[in-house]
Amino acid sequence: MRRVLALVVKELLAVLKDAKSRVVLIGPPLIQLIVFGYAATFDLNHVPFAVYDEDRSAASRDLLARFAGSPAFSERARLQSARRIARLIDAREVALVLVIDPRFSRDLFSRRPAPVELILDGRQSNTALLILGYANEIVTAFSEEWMRAHGGKEPAALLDMRARYNPPLDSRWFIVPGIVALLTQVVTLLVVALTVAREREMGTFDQLLVTPLSPFDILLGKGLPGLLIGLVEATLIILAAVWWFGVPLRGGLMPLYFGLLVFVLAVVGIGLMLSSLALTQQQALLGAFLFMVPSIILSGFATPIANMPQAVQDLTLINPMRYFLVVVRGVFLEGAGFSALLPQYWPMAAIAFFTLLAAAWLFRRRVY
């Protein structure tokens, strides 16, 4: 036990002694949390748009005022001719041009559907789709009020929409808990992935192997520092998510930290496995990258797993981040407890078990 402890202390020192690597571990993740927390949002704010109003009536002005007043949009230009539309859209100066037909108010008063054209930039398809949704909302609200004011009949049925768990549909509530998983994985993997490879490259791993330490001891010695650093890092990010970003933490800390522990163990296992497979630090880093990038993009962090083709969905089953994302979001937003999260815990535990076992086995087998 004392031997293992000595190894743990040595590993921690190796990471924390160097000023540059200390800064790299603590500074960037916190800066990234703040920057990404604000940047990664699917909500629209101040989207630039232009207006080409051929009708110039009280009704069209009323509709346009609603667009200008919405926080989602910000008016950049009033066009006098249709020619400038292409220039503005082409140069990406605006993402939306509202074209109000000259028949707009006439049709409105004669109860024929009054045409409003929305020109969107399809180069960014998701933004275009979101703009369309926001614009439809504004137009619907205008229509309903106009019908009421002009003695029209209410439509036969009305949608009464509510969102469970996130009533304001604030996408930050979705992304910020995701960043807990994202940065915890990045930092833990980086700490662990190079440890064995560095010693291999320097030749000190052979020395370690001839000491009385068993592969299990080496595993503990190499894994514990990563586990500790990962847990501390995650705690910092969770605190920031709650106190800085104001994301509601509805569930208990126990199910969250249990999930975190299993997740970090799985990441440590993967990192150690990659590290003991690699002969040089460059290979280890490449391996960490080849795992990390797909595991982030295919985790459901930004784009839903349900949208992926079946084969890719099956591939995500070996990705621990996929499960931990459900755990963090479940605990934060839904207040989920142990029993609801059990289907997420055990696959992570299985990944941790197998990768740690493989790493311990590889320590001895791969000697060059």
Added chain:
Amino acid sequence: MSEKAQILSGAGSLGRLNGLLRKEFAQIARDPSSIAIAFLLPAMLLLIFGYGVSLDAKNVPLALVVEKPGAAAASFTASFMHSPYFRPRRFLTIEKAERAMAAREVEGIVWLRADFTRRLAAGGAPIGVIVNGVDANDARLIEGYLQQISAGWITARAEDRGMPAPMPIRVQPRVWFNPSLRSRNTLVPGLIAIIMTLSGALLTAMVIAREWERGTMEALMVTRVSIHEILLAKLIPYFTLGMGGMAASVAMAVWLFGVPLHGSLLLLAAASALFLLAALGMGLLISSFARNQFVAGQIAIIATFLPAFILSGFLFNIDSMPAPIQAITYLIAARYFVAILQTVFLAGDLWSVILPNMAALALMALLFLGAARLLARKRLD
């Protein structure tokens, strides 16, 4: 002057560069991980992401609760059956549907109460909709689809009865450059930028750090080789590899993912060259700053991939970010490359987008390469 020195000086600067280049190429050929970074990494990532990253919600599991069956309720629910967006499941009570949503079996609930048919005649009959808001973007898309379907049903019903149109305004969306709003057309060009950022910086981030760590940098310093020649010898092979990876990515985008390429290949190549110079310059800068592979690798991951993923505008709308964050995005080379790629692929050679973005890339390449040159002075600390 020794014989060896004579040979070296006689060969001149070009000969020295030649020798260094042969050394770099030999090193690349010996350790296949560089070739893997250049070709295998982009191809593999593009393959997985091109198929995996999609924002188009399809076949969303949806609970339909009809408390009292009737002709109106049946025609309303029928409009969900043929929608590509939803995979409806019927539930008898709202409690059961809510339980299914809590267990993540359905993403949303549409609830027709017992008095639905009766209240239709008077107007304003409520259709209850509850969506799982955890993924706010997905929830918004689902709400949009539901709105479309119900508006379609209400309009069709009014027409059947010869009543005036219930909605006074008809919104006609016209989407330029990507009329079907296929998210793959947007995401694949964006992904190419992300992947090239990654392989570009990774390729060079560790090479100079490795020479420092192994002590071979000091060996190089005592030769007549100038620092220019060392940097050039590092740049040229990896630039070649990077352009090869870029060509492979574009070919995959066009032939495998069916993304239309409206612009010219020449322009695409020019923009890629500028971008690669910026990315490699950043890698060199990291490499000569860090001087050890551990730190260099960490900085390369933290400073390249994640910012390019989140701040380049490929997934998240830059205009919607707070002003200080928008200011940061100007420092991300991928931002300019994403804009160029999306335009050249989907819209064509629109100079109003390409010129300013190319200029920004050129400036960044100059900045990074210049800084790398300054930092990589021949000195021992």
